Every structure is written in C-alpha cells, then in structure tokens.
Amino acid sequence: MVEHMVSIEKDGAIVIANRVVIDGHSNVSDKVRVVTHIHSDHTVNLSMSIRNNYKLIGTQITLNWLPILGYPVNSNLLELDYGSRVRIGDLSLELVKSHHIPGTAQVLVECSDGSRILYSSDFKKPGVSTPLVNADVLIVDAVYGRPHYVRDFDNIIETILIDFVKQLLSEGGVHIFGYYGKVNEVMNILREGGIDAPFILPQKIYMMTRKAESFGPKIGDYVLAGTREASEIIRSRWYVYLDHTTRARFGLPNGASSIVLSGWEFEKPIKKLGPRSWHVTFSDHADFNGLAYYVSQVNPRAVYVVKARSNGAEEFASYISEKLGIKRVFVV
Numbered sequence: 584m585v586e587h588m589v590s591i592e593k594d595g596a597i598v599i600a601n602r603v604v605i606d607g608h609s610n611v612s613d614k615v616r617v618v619t620h621i622h623s624d625h626t627v628n629l630s631m632s633i634r635n636n637y638k639l640i641g642t643q644i645t646l647n648w649l650p651i652l653g654y655p656v657n658s659n660l661l662e663l664d665y666g667s668r669v670r671i672g673d674l675s676l677e678l679v680k681s682h683h684i685p686g687t688a689q690v691l692v693e694c695s696d697g698s699r700i701l702y703s704s705d706f707k708k709p710g711v712s713t714p715l716v717n718a719d720v721l722i723v724d725a726v727y728g729r730p731h732y733v734r735d736f737d738n739i740i741e742t743i744l745i746d747f748v749k750q751l752l753s754e755g756g757v758h759i760f761g762y763y764g765k766v767n768e769v770m771n772i773l774r775e776g777g778i779d780a781p782f783i784l785p786q787k788i789y790m791m792t793r794k795a796e797s798f799g800p801k802i803g804d805y806v807l808a809g810t811r812e813a814s815e816i817i818r819s820r821w822y823v824y825l826d827h828t829t830r831a832r833f834g835l836p837n838g839a840s841s842i843v844l845s846g847w848e849f850e851k852p853i854k855k856l857g858p859r860s861w862h863v864t865f866s867d868h869a870d871f872n873g874l875a876y877y878v879s880q881v882n883p884r885a886v887y888v889v890k891a892r893s894n895g896a897e898e899f900a901s902y903i904s905e906k907l908g909i910k911r912v913f914v915v
C-alpha cells in the first residue's frame with residue numbers, strides 16, 4: 584500500500600520513500616529536502632540539511648528568502664515553478680500553488696505505479712486561491728483542527744482590514760505586526776485596496792520585499808526603518824509601518840495606532856486591545872471548515888495528520904474518519 588511509503592518524524596519531517604524529506608531533516612538516500620515556505624515550523628533543522636549538503640527544492644521566492652532570514656544556503660538549490668516536475672529516483676515531484684504566504688507550495692509526489700502522495704503544507708481558501716488536487720495519500724497539518732475553530736468572516740477579512748487601516752490612517756500612522764511573509768501578503772492587499780501611504784519596513788522585511796518585488800508585483804513607496812527619510816515620514820503621521828509580531832509590545836510614536844494580525848480569534852474580526860491598539864483576525868490558514876473541505880476534495884484513501892504542526896490533531900482525525908468516511912487516518 585502506498586501509505587507505507589510515508590513516514591513522519593516527531594519534529595514534523597515528512598519522509599517519502601526514504602528518498603526525499605519535506606519540511607524537516609532526516610537521513611534520506613537521495614539527500615533531497617523540499618522547503619514548502621519560510622515559516623520556522625517548516626524550516627526545522629534546515630541548517631542540518633544544509634550542513635549535510637542536501638539539495639534544497641523550493642519556489643524561487645522561498646529559496647531567495649532563506650538567506651535573508653539567516654540560513655546559510657549554499658549552491659545546492661533547485662528552484663521549481665508551480666506545476667513543473669523533477670525526478671528523484673523513481674519518484675516525480677511537483678510543487679502546487681498554495682495561498683498562504685508568498686512562495687508557499689503543496690508538494691505532490693507521484694510514484695512509479697502512478698499512486699499520488701500530497702503534502703498540503705499551510706494554505707487558505709481551498710478551491711478558491713489554493714488549487715485542489717486528487718491524491719491517494721494526503722499528509723495534512725491541522726492548524727485549526729478543532730470543530731469550533733471557525734471564522735465566519737474569513738472571506739471578507741481583507742476588505743475589513745483595508746477599511747480599518749484607511750480609517751486609522753486618517754488619524755495618524757499605523758503600525759501592523761505579523762509574521763514574516765504575512766506582512767508581505769498584507770502589503771499587497773493594502774496596495775490593491777487603494778492605500779498608497781508609504782510603508783516603513785525594518786531590515787529583514789525590507790530585504791524580503793525587495794527580493795519579492797524582483798519576481799512579483801511592485802509594492803510602490805517603501806523605505807527602510809531607521810533612516811532619515813523614515814523619520815521624516817513618521818513625523819508626517821501618514822504611513823504604515825510593518826514589523827514582526829514579536830515587536831508588537833514596543834512603544835509607538837505619539838498618536839500612532841497598532842494592529843496585531845493573528846487568526847486566533849473566532850468571535851469577531853476586530854477586537855480592541857487597549858488605547859489605539861487592536862487585534863485583527865487575519866489568518867493565513869484555513870479554519871476548521873476549510874481544512875475539512877480541503878480533505879474532502881483531495882479525496883484520499885489514507886490521511887496522515889501531522890501532530891507537530893496541528894492543534895487538535897486527534898479531533899480532526901476522528902472528524903474526517905467519521906464524517907468523510909476515510910478509513911485509514913493516522914495521527915503522527
């Protein structure tokens with residue numbers, strides 16, 4: 584059975600046919616590792632893979648963002664476009680687009696007997712902006728794996744965020760905090776929503792943005808934080824400052840507002856945290872209903888739910904075996 588070609592290690596490393604490993608490190612014969620995107624729970628032990636001279640496969644943007652985030656990538660890289668295939672021994676491997684942060688990919692592996700193994704990686708909007716493919720075996724991270732992890736406003740959150748930022752901008756500068764990659768996605772959303780205030784970006788996000796611009800949409804006016812130009816813009820009180828979520832606790836210039844982006848809220852899209860400080864429920868992950876829909880559409884015979892990157896792995900596994908009738912569901 585094809586599911587015996589899959590093994591998953593405690594840290595979430597996914598091993599296929601002992602030839603290729605995805606989003607973790609393991610000793611595999613072909614010394615190939617796929618990096619589905621740059622988030623830290625998907626780059627576990629990446630330095631070890633690099634030290635052992637593994638070939639890294641990823642999208643152009645993912646592989647170009649890794650050195651900016653401090654990974655000493657060497658020349659053993661293979662940039663793979665969505666929809667292109669590469670052979671690894673008797674396996675054929677393809678990256679399928681995923682709507683999560685820029686560069687994210689699902690991984691589809693076809694075995695010599697034609698059976699298909701799919702790893703979802705992180706995604707949102709399945710069937711809308713994350714394409715759905717069929718597979719015999721699905722490996723999935725149930726990030727919102729409990730049935731009450733549902734956000735009814737997910738499909739309008741972009742508009743809510745745009746309108747809210749416009750409103751706050753009329754009162755002063757706006758500081759937005761989110762994870763790497765998510766802030767890049769948000770920059771695109773704000774520009775598409777007609778917000779043309781200059782962006783101020785700290786070093787890493789600035790460099791990631793420059794790199795992303797060289798492959799994709801232009802971001803318009805943005806400057807590096809800490810420069811004289813940035814200070815002048817901050818004094819003008821018409822700007823959007825985007826920073827990593829861990830810096831949200833630091834003080835803001837007078838009169839500025841702060842928005843923390845996170846999906847961990849299910850009641851409402853905007854919640855006040857304090858004077859001039861808000862939580863906006865903007866997630867880069869499908870909620871429980873989106874996850875279940877994704878699994879139903881992939882229509883696998885067997886599913887692995889990856890414990891290391893799930894919240895409610897067991898509950899999600901019971902749900903898909905009972906409600907979707909999938910007989911072989913493993914939590915690993």
Ligand SMILES: [Zn+2]
Binds near residue numbers: 705
């Ligand atoms: Zn992610």
